[in-house]
Amino acid sequence: MKYYSIGQFSKMIGKNPQTLREWDKKGIFKAHHVAPTGYRYYSQEQLNYFLGIKGIKSTDRKVIGYCRVSSHKQKDDLKRQIENVKTYMLARGYQFEVITDIGSGINYNNKGLNQLIDMITNSEVEKVVILYKDRLLRFGFELVENLCVKYGTTIEIIDTTEKTEEQELVEDLIQIITVFSSRLQGKRANKAKKMIKELLENDTSDKS
Numbered sequence: 001m002k003y004y005s006i007g008q009f010s011k012m013i014g015k016n017p018q019t020l021r022e023w024d025k026k027g028i029f030k031a032h033h034v035a036p037t038g039y040r041y042y043s044q045e046q047l048n049y050f051l052g053i054k055g056i057k058s059t060d061r062k063v064i065g066y067c068r069v070s071s072h073k074q075k076d077d078l079k080r081q082i083e084n085v086k087t088y089m090l091a092r093g094y095q096f097e098v099i100t101d102i103g104s105g106i107n108y109n110n111k112g113l114n115q116l117i118d119m120i121t122n123s124e125v126e127k128v129v130i131l132y133k134d135r136l137l138r139f140g141f142e143l144v145e146n147l148c149v150k151y152g153t154t155i156e157i158i159d160t161t162e163k164t165e166e167q168e169l170v171e172d173l174i175q176i177i178t179v180f181s182s183r184l185q186g187k188r189a190n191k192a193k194k195m196i197k198e199l200l201e202n203d204t205s206d207k208s
Contacts, residue, residue, distance in 0.1 A: 002044040003032065009042040012150050013050050047152055051123060061126035061153075063094040066116055068101040068135050078102065081131050088158050089129055096129070106139050113137070117144070120153050129156045 010017045023029040024040060029050075031040035065085040069078045082098060089096045101112035113136075119125050128148065130136050136155070137144060148155055 003041040004043075004047065006031070006040045006042070009047065012047060012152065014150060044152070048123070051151065060124075062119070062124055063089065063096040063127045063129060064116060064119065064125050065089055065096055065098040065129045066100075066112065066136060067098065067131065068103065068110070068112070070102075070104055072102055075102075081135070085129055085131055085158065094127075094129075104138075106137075108137075108140065117147070120148060120151050123151050125151075125153045127154050127156055129158065131158050133157050133160075 004012065006017050006020055010020050020029070020031075020040070024031055032043040032046055034040050065082075067078060067081045067085055069075070069081070078100060082100065086096075086098065099112045099116050101110040103110040116125070116128065120128075125148075128136070133141060145155055
C-alpha cells in the first residue's frame with residue numbers, strides 16, 4: 001500500500017498540514033501510523049476515503065495515453081504521436097487506453113481533454129502519459145497537474161527536452177494568433193496569416 005507524508009497528503013486533499021495535525025490530536029481524522037521519527041503518514045486507502053471514492057482500489061485505475069495535434073492537417077503527426085506513446089507504454093508493461101484530440105492547445109473544451117479530466121476527477125486514472133508537456137495543454141498545464149495531485153494521478157512526460165525561451169515564445173505566439181485569426185475575416189484574417197507565416201519562417205531560419 002502507498003503511504004504519503006503529511007505534506008503530500010495535505011496538498012492532495014487541499015488542506016493545511018496544521019489542520020491535519022489538529023484533526024489527528026482531536027481524533028477527527030487520524031494518520032494511518034506515526035513513524036519512530038514522529039512523522040505522520042497517511043495511506044492510499046485514507047486518501048480514497050477522504051476524496052469520497054471508497055471501494056476503488058489503485059489496481060482498478062487506468063493508465064491513459066493522451067495525444068493531441070492542433071489541426072486536421074496534422075493527422076499524420078497524430079498517428080506518429082500515438083505510435084510513439086503506445087510503444088513507450090508497451091515497453092513498460094502498462095495496461096492502457098489512448099485518448100486523442102485535434103484542437104488547439106489553448107482550447108479547454110477539447111472533447112478528449114474533457115473526457116480525461118472527468119476520468120481523473122472520478123479517480124479512474126492512475127497515470128497520464130504524454131509525449132511532450134505541451135501536448136496536454138500549452139497554457140494551464142500546472143492547473144491540470146495540481147488537479148492530478150489531488151486525485152492521486154501522476155503525469156508522465158516521455159520527452160522532457162527543454163526548449164529555449166525563444167522557441168517557447170514563438171510557439172505560444174503562433175498558437176494564440178492561429179486561434180484568434182480563425183475568428184477574423186477579410187483583411188484582418190490575411191494580416192494574421194501573414195504574421196503566422198513570418199513567425200514560422202523566422203523560427204525555421206533560427207534552427208538552421
